[in-house]
Amino acid sequence: MPKPRQEAMASPSATGALKPQRRSYSIGELSRLFEVTPRTIRFYEQEGLLAPERRGQTRIYHEKDRVRLKLTLRGKRLGFTLAEIREVIELYDAMPDGNARQLQRMLEILSAKRAEMQARLEDIRLMQQELDEVENRCRSVLEQLDRRDVT
Amino acid sequence: MPKPRQEAMASPSATGALKPQRRSYSIGELSRLFEVTPRTIRFYEQEGLLAPERRGQTRIYHEKDRVRLKLTLRGKRLGFTLAEIREVIELYDAMPDGNARQLQRMLEILSAKRAEMQARLEDIRLMQQELDEVENRCRSVLEQLDRRDVT
DNA sequence: TCCGCACTTTACGTTAACGTAAACTTGGCG
């Protein structure tokens, strides 16, 4: 996996309350910012993950779109499909007009997602354990080699 | 995502030191155990992730294969490709004949994987934060509705 | 005015990770 530069790594600030706050971005700027191709960004729009403003036929992205893209890419890194991510994102900002029934449904979905994240956390924990084991075996073999060289 | 039953959820025991310890599994048993299709298991073999014994033309899986499959599925849940997983698995047990050069390379790869896991952890943390936020907004809207109903 | 660059749409191509169907063998059992 290639190395991210700007947005890709988490910044210390929590929820982007007071960030650069650029008014808008072109598709090219946004693509460089997150190290994805314009094609990818257009594809995400087509899949209902983004909905940029249009000036003529040109797309104009704002903070809201930037946040959505960030969420999308984060979701992808966690192995979610675009459809699943869209589900969460739709929750994220389709709320003001929510009736109680809808909101209850949301809470259920949130709870499910939360459980998934917990499961992933456990996966990571176990994976790290195995990395530890391999590393230990690896180092012990290296030690053996050293000892043999010295004696 | 479908719900796992047996092996899929992490058991309390750490590294399978003293598990059921069945001698062997058929492809069907293994597939039920992990809730994947036989086709998937054969595909993983074709991709170099499994290498079961053969009795005639029939595949026989042992503990080693079970562990590999478990690692593979765990990797998948974390969004790794089969190729990446194979890389790790090859490290996992192609070590005895390692020269120092090889072992150093392994340690590098391990370090890289470790960094990736850390990044994923951070992703999860952020994702959980956002789930919290959405839930809070959700609950506050519900509260408003309640208040309105009561008054 | 013309250039070049960044943007656009349309459409076909590609890769990973399996699903699905067909046709074949094989071991146990009534």
Added chain:
DNA sequence: CGCCAAGTTTACGTTAACGTAAAGTGCGGA
């Protein structure tokens, strides 16, 4: 013996998530 369930190979199909190429639009600068 006959048959069924569970295994096998071979091969083509499918879906998600983009890549890539072609052809057109819009605009700020020399």
